[in-house]
Amino acid sequence: MIGNKVSRVEQAGQAGVVRIKWIPKYSAMERVFHWGHTVTYFALALTGMILFFPFLQPIAQGESGWLIRLTHRAAAIAYGAFPLIYVILEPRRAWMSLKSVFKVSRYDIDWVKGMVPYYMFGRHDAMAPQDRFNTGEKLNAAVIILGSVVFAVTGLIMWFGKGILPIGVFQTMVLLHDIAMIVTVCMFIVHFYLAVLHPLMWAGLVSMRFGVTSAAYAQEHHALWYYGPEKARETYEAQKAEQAAGQES
Amino acid sequence: MSRLAMLIDESICMGCRGCQVACKQWNDLPGEETVQQGSYENPPDLSPTTWTRVKFTELIQGDSLQWLFLTLGCFHCGDPACVEVCPTGALKQDPLLGIVTLERELCNGCGYCTQFCPFGIPRLDTDLLSGEGKASKCNFCQDRVTNGLSPACVKTCPAGAFKFGERDELLVKAHARVEQLKQAGFPDANLYGENEMGGLGRLYVLKERPSVYGLPENPQYPVMANLWQDVVQPLGTVAFVAAALAMLGFYFVARRNIEMEEVE
Ligand code: HEM
Numbered sequence: 001m002i003g004n005k006v007s008r009v010e011q012a013g014q015a016g017v018v019r020i021k022w023i024p025k026y027s028a029m030e031r032v033f034h035w036g037h038t039v040t041y042f043a044l045a046l047t048g049m050i051l052f053f054p055f056l057q058p059i060a061q062g063e064s065g066w067l068i069r070l071t072h073r074a075a076a077i078a079y080g081a082f083p084l085i086y087v088i089l090e091p092r093r094a095w096m097s098l099k100s101v102f103k104v105s106r107y108d109i110d111w112v113k114g115m116v117p118y119y120m121f122g123r124h125d126a127m128a129p130q131d132r133f134n135t136g137e138k139l140n141a142a143v144i145i146l147g148s149v150v151f152a153v154t155g156l157i158m159w160f161g162k163g164i165l166p167i168g169v170f171q172t173m174v175l176l177h178d179i180a181m182i183v184t185v186c187m188f189i190v191h192f193y194l195a196v197l198h199p200l201m202w203a204g205l206v207s208m209r210f211g212v213t214s215a216a217y218a219q220e221h222h223a224l225w226y227y228g229p230e231k232a233r234e235t236y237e238a239q240k241a242e243q244a245a246g247q248e249s
Numbered sequence: 250m251s252r253l254a255m256l257i258d259e260s261i262c263m264g265c266r267g268c269q270v271a272c273k274q275w276n277d278l279p280g281e282e283t284v285q286q287g288s289y290e291n292p293p294d295l296s297p298t299t300w301t302r303v304k305f306t307e308l309i310q311g312d313s314l315q316w317l318f319l320t321l322g323c324f325h326c327g328d329p330a331c332v333e334v335c336p337t338g339a340l341k342q343d344p345l346l347g348i349v350t351l352e353r354e355l356c357n358g359c360g361y362c363t364q365f366c367p368f369g370i371p372r373l374d375t376d377l378l379s380g381e382g383k384a385s386k387c388n389f390c391q392d393r394v395t396n397g398l399s400p401a402c403v404k405t406c407p408a409g410a411f412k413f414g415e416r417d418e419l420l421v422k423a424h425a426r427v428e429q430l431k432q433a434g435f436p437d438a439n440l441y442g443e444n445e446m447g448g449l450g451r452l453y454v455l456k457e458r459p460s461v462y463g464l465p466e467n468p469q470y471p472v473m474a475n476l477w478q479d480v481v482q483p484l485g486t487v488a489f490v491a492a493a494l495a496m497l498g499f500y501f502v503a504r505r506n507i508e509m510e511e512v513e
Contacts, residue, residue, distance in 0.1 A: 053482070054336075060337045061339070066380065167365070168366045171364060186489065193499065198503060201351050
């Protein structure tokens, strides 16, 4: 487990200085993958939408329209390359991340229940313990992973299958490509809000930039990852009991 | 002027391919090098430089052979799917004349028109990797008809198989001709294009069923084009606006309720 390795960062501090114990969360490759994928996704969404929305028609015309299509195709290659390079260079980490994205437990249901009070009102008395990714991050990752597979398959067929495959196949691919676009762009808007705009959510951004997270934050928000399942469950039960007692009195 | 059409009486066509040549001449399209396919039919298919082509069908009935000719080109549908799916507006339907034209300067080469035409008419001249290219098809000689001339193919036909003019008038003539053919021993004679795809701008009088000529008996507007343009596109717009507004709303609620001092 990565989270259990204590980092080199100094632990002894002087009086009056806030001591933060940093623990590693994302490898350099993971951060390059995340931001590379973000930039190419953005480019793909913008260039693709020019063909999709009728009101952008003037830009889609003639030479500029072709250059936009060319940009879409070039960006698509990079968009596909980032995850492939990650899988090739860090197969074990990639597998671990993939497994944790698609692992669903009771805690995820509890997390969803606690989501609205937490994100809207800042109440987080007894949030269900989370693994390296929380339920929302997992949902985002799952949608983007599955969406990317749909993009790649349908996009490559639109690119190389035109005129070779029956027209009904091409038509279906355009439609699926567009549906994937709509679903993932909505997900992207939510992800952008939570990761960048939300007042409470700066910690994730720091991790994705520098690769580390503070031990205190990990204890509170990723207890399952930090402590392991046993202790995380005990702490969660204790918190819930405390909260229930507090409500009674 | 009201909706224009051309009526091609395939019982009169003699397969001379004068229309093919006139089309190339007027539109400045080069000839193609082809190889002998075992038929007089040539070239074998429509292409970016062949917008009109006579298709030859050899129909053997008992011990007699019928040679069927069909002048293919854009059908100028009343409900053109290509126009709906074109992201550039290069494909347009003339609101008055009803003809479907392709403005090559506006085309960006995406090729959607080639994939949504139920007749497979538009052709794409494109680079596979970069996608650079242009689509092309018959424009109903827009430059000629808007200046009071008939299309080049109509003008040149030595057999008089082509008629050109207002669509309503041509339909009356076509029905009369079909009746005449039925009495002359062609019980399957029919008029193609009266109602198909919103009514075609290229009408045929045929001696045999359309499928014998290789025409779709019942061409349908592609459902996917409707789903795409009328459902997915508006849905996408609504979804994006809704998601963005919801996040903006959440942001203000969160700002109001979360005490930042408490967090830090
Ligand atoms: C592996 C990734 C991808 C590939 C190979 C790919 C390929 C393509 C191709 C070939 C086209 C047709 C236009 C043309 O022929 O040039 C297209 C259109 C489009 N793409 Fe992609 N694409 C990919 C990813 C994406 C992503 C991530 C998005 C958006 C978030 C996207 C959105 C669109 C849209 C909206 C269209 C226009 C479809 C329409 O006309 O309605 N694509 N893509």
